[in-house]
Amino acid sequence: DADVTQTPRNRITKTGKRIMLECSQTKGHDRMYWYRQDPGLGLRLIYYSFDVKDINKGEISDGYSVSRQAQAKFSLSLESAIPNQTALYFCATSYGAEAGELFFGEGSRLTVL
């Protein structure tokens, strides 16, 4: 089983719908991240969390929200999805005071029609 698990792996939805992507990890890491990946662009950080009570915005947080329900769970929500949020989303974890080696989930491919 994967150490970092994302659900769903694939989702097609319509503009205006609320979508939640979930991430859970068994690595025992304190830090969790949500990235999106678009063709021709680098990974872009949406939100990150250092622990359950510490949530931080990344470079592209507009239109997204997150919830850190437990140390092992970090979910990403799109309150009202729009087509330009069509992308591959990755959850990642790391351990320690600095963003060192990241461990990625398998990705969630979201298509907004």
Next chain:
Amino acid sequence: GQNIDQPTEMTATEGAIVQINCTYQTSGFNGLFWYQQHAGEAPTFLSYNVLDGLEEKGRFSSFLSRSKGYSYLLLKELQMKDSASYLCAVRDPWSNYQLIWGAGTKLIIKP
């Protein structure tokens, strides 16, 4: 601004050596990372440099020159399974130590 540049695509022959370059301009620097990403899969960590010089790990080596804002990933004895995208990322203390990512270099290995 933050900028990480890598070639978009490179082609090499099985058994050969290839060097993938990465240049960066960031507000600060606290380490450079290389990740490998096979098509449709998650990125996986390859190497980390924080001091100038060469770090070797099996068939893969990574070099860093902080004064030049430059790194390269060297892959030796190329195998077909090395066909993947290679992502360069810089850890920036001015961005709360988060990673700033390049767009990646797609490496195609031909027999």
